[in-house]
Amino acid sequence: MILTKETIDMVKLTKKFGKCYDAQEVDSLLDEIGEAAEKQCRELEQLRSIRTEYYQMKNQISEALLAAQQTAKEMLEQTQSKCDDELTALQQHKITLQQQISSLEKYKILEIEKIRRDLEKLLGDSKSDEASERETAISK
Numbered sequence: 285m286i287l288t289k290e291t292i293d294m295v296k297l298t299k300k301f302g303k304c305y306d307a308q309e310v311d312s313l314l315d316e317i318g319e320a321a322e323k324q325c326r327e328l329e330q331l332r333s334i335r336t337e338y339y340q341m342k343n344q345i346s347e348a349l350l351a352a353q354q355t356a357k358e359m360l361e362q363t364q365s366k367c368d369d370e371l372t373a374l375q376q377h378k379i380t381l382q383q384q385i386s387s388l389e390k391y392k393i394l395e396i397e398k399i400r401r402d403l404e405k406l407l408g409d410s411k412s413d414e415a416s417e418r419e420t421a422i423s424k
Contacts, residue, residue, distance in 0.1 A: 286320065287317060287320040287321055292317070297310060
């Protein structure tokens with residue numbers, strides 16, 4: 285029996301001796317009501333226990349979610365910081381390489397000029413020698 289107002293109202297007890305109810309029926313009804321009340325109290329306690337577990341799990345999940353969000357935020361900040369540091373290092377390296385390229389280009393220009401002067405000297409000396417030989421050949 286599920287203990288509700290409707291189920292209790294549906295109970296019809298036999299009256300004996302005019303206005304008195306049959307004691308056995310009353311006792312039996314009280315036993316049923318007591319058993320139903322005990323059953324519903326046990327079910328209510330189980331439901332309360334389940335509700336308590338539910339709220340504990342809900343709180344644990346909420347705490348875990350907040351911790352995961354915080355960890356993700358920290359990891360994102362660390363990653364961003366690391367990327368910024370690496371970008372700065374790469375930009376510095378790029379500047380250094382550009383300076384080295386510029387120095388090498390200047391060195392290349394200087395070396396080409398030096399080689400040109402050396403060639404001009406060699407060619408100039410060789411032209412002078414040829415001119416001297418021609419003059420000598422003409423004068424003979």
